[in-house]
Amino acid sequence: MARVVAVVGASRDRRKFGNKAVRAFRRRGYEVVPITPAADVIEGLPAYSSVLDVAGRIDLATVYLEPAAGESVMEEIARRGIEEVWLNPGADDPGVVAKARALGLEPILDCSIVGIGESPASY
Numbered sequence: 702m703a704r705v706v707a708v709v710g711a712s713r714d715r716r717k718f719g720n721k722a723v724r725a726f727r728r729r730g731y732e733v734v735p736i737t738p739a740a741d742v743i744e745g746l747p748a749y750s751s752v753l754d755v756a757g758r759i760d761l762a763t764v765y766l767e768p769a770a771g772e773s774v775m776e777e778i779a780r781r782g783i784e785e786v787w788l789n790p791g792a793d794d795p796g797v798v799a800k801a802r803a804l805g806l807e808p809i810l811d812c813s814i815v816g817i818g819e820s821p822a823s824y
Contacts, residue, residue, distance in 0.1 A: 705734060711737045725821075
């Protein structure tokens, strides 16, 4: 069974990391759930406004958001019970990290695309 990844901050713009992550995780065999209030579909996949709107399980979340949005998203991720959380460069603001840890999350501060063995430059 494929692991399910929520790409929080998914984008329709193929130059943005929130889109590159959708494609990279799919290439690696993950079931991808794009999370963004800005679109209904990303790369042919249904997109959701929040991880709280997804009916099925989510095994991990990879976050591509500005710090201002990151803190509230950490609350949603914690409420949803997602244990593996990647805060990618730019989303790894100290305030977001502190909020995640205060909620009992142990975020991974690294590029999740590289973490799964892909290169963002390939996308």
